[in-house]
Amino acid sequence: MARVAFVGLGNMGLPMAINLAKAGHELHVYDTVSEALANAKAEGMHPAASAAEAAAGAEFIITMLPNGSIALKVFGEIVPAADKGAVIIDCSTIDVGSAREAHRMAGDAGLMPLDAPVSGGTSGAAAGTLTFMVGGSKAAFDKALPLLNVMGGKVVHCGDGGAGQAAKICNNMLLGISMIGACEAFALADKLGLSAQAAFDVISTSSGSCWSVNTYCPVPGVGPKSPADNGYKPGFAAELMTKDLGLSQQAAEEVHQATPMGAHALALYRQFLDNNGSGRDFSAMIEYLRSIQRDQA
Numbered sequence: 001m002a003r004v005a006f007v008g009l010g011n012m013g014l015p016m017a018i019n020l021a022k023a024g025h026e027l028h029v030y031d032t033v034s035e036a037l038a039n040a041k042a043e044g045m046h047p048a049a050s051a052a053e054a055a056a057g058a059e060f061i062i063t064m065l066p067n068g069s070i071a072l073k074v075f076g077e078i079v080p081a082a083d084k085g086a087v088i089i090d091c092s093t094i095d096v097g098s099a100r101e102a103h104r105m106a107g108d109a110g111l112m113p114l115d116a117p118v119s120g121g122t123s124g125a126a127a128g129t130l131t132f133m134v135g136g137s138k139a140a141f142d143k144a145l146p147l148l149n150v151m152g153g154k155v156v157h158c159g160d161g162g163a164g165q166a167a168k169i170c171n172n173m174l175l176g177i178s179m180i181g182a183c184e185a186f187a188l189a190d191k192l193g194l195s196a197q198a199a200f201d202v203i204s205t206s207s208g209s210c211w212s213v214n215t216y217c218p219v220p221g222v223g224p225k226s227p228a229d230n231g232y233k234p235g236f237a238a239e240l241m242t243k244d245l246g247l248s249q250q251a252a253e254e255v256h257q258a259t260p261m262g263a264h265a266l267a268l269y270r271q272f273l274d275n276n277g278s279g280r281d282f283s284a285m286i287e288y289l290r291s292i293q294r295d296q297a
């Protein structure tokens with residue numbers, strides 16, 4: 001069993017840390033919010049006074065933070081305090097540039113860095129079924145694999161530093177686009193007098209089938225249970241989709257790749273957030289599309 005530092009005990013980080021503690025690892029944890037530390041303590045973890053204190057002496061250091069600038073700030077505190085050879089795994093979803101900078105900082109200090117963003121949301125974090133998309137050396141990946149397997153159901157080594165973040169934002173850009181497409185199709189079907197059930201039965205078994213229709217249908221009452229059946233309570237909040245679409249646009253600009261559908265998806269999610277979308281699942285986009293005039297989008 002390993003000594004593990006875990007920094008960032010929010011909606012995702014706390015359940016991930018709990019799974020590691022339950023598996024018998026010794027968890028030294030830090031968050032800027034004292035309530036998060038109290039929750040971790042109640043689960044048998046050791047709260048630290050700072051990120052650096054949590055990291056000192058740890059074999060593995062895991063961070064689960066809101067964005068790239070915070071992740072780099074925390075790396076600035078942790079890296080000088082960490083033992084040489086420690087594996088440092090950033091599971092936050094951040095921009096590819098910051099992920100590569102984090103790799104450089106940790107690598108220069110003799111640590112073994114990985115970027116390992118996840119998909120699967122808070123329910124996947126609690127169930128230990130997250131998908132990890134991992135960038136970094138094979139040696140660091142092999143060392144981290146047993147820990148990642150405790151928190152995840154699938155772990156994919158995507159390539160060098162930053163490759164995990166790249167995989168995550170490409171997938172989520174496609175998801176954002178395909179969810180808007182699904183919402184448009186069901187909203188139009190409705191206006192054309194087609195029942196949602198008939199639209200689902202056809203699309204889910206035809207060339208329009210996709211995860212956004214087959215697994216996470218944005219219309220209540222059809223297909224497997226989804227946030228649409230629960231008043232669009234997230235699920236995957238529209239804010240998080242907007243964040244990931246923003247990261248994919250930032251990356252596309254940096255490498256000069258045209259992603260016009262991704263850009264339009266980001267614009268639509270921003271409009272949705274400005275119009276009662278905040279705090280709702282990203283599939284509630286269908287309600288926004290139903291509420292606006294044809295020439296407004």
Ligand code: NAD
Nearest residue numbers: 008009010011012013031032033064065066092093121122
């Ligand atoms: P969250 O805001 O609930 O948690 C972030 C935690 O980091 C908070 O507890 C905050 O207090 C802590 N924090 C902030 N600054 C800190 C610092 N300087 N030092 C220590 N702790 C600090 O966010 P979350 O939902 O847990 O998401 C975490 C990351 O996972 C994000 O990058 C997000 O994009 C990604 N993600 C979230 C989901 C989801 O469904 N929530 C799904 C996939 C990926």
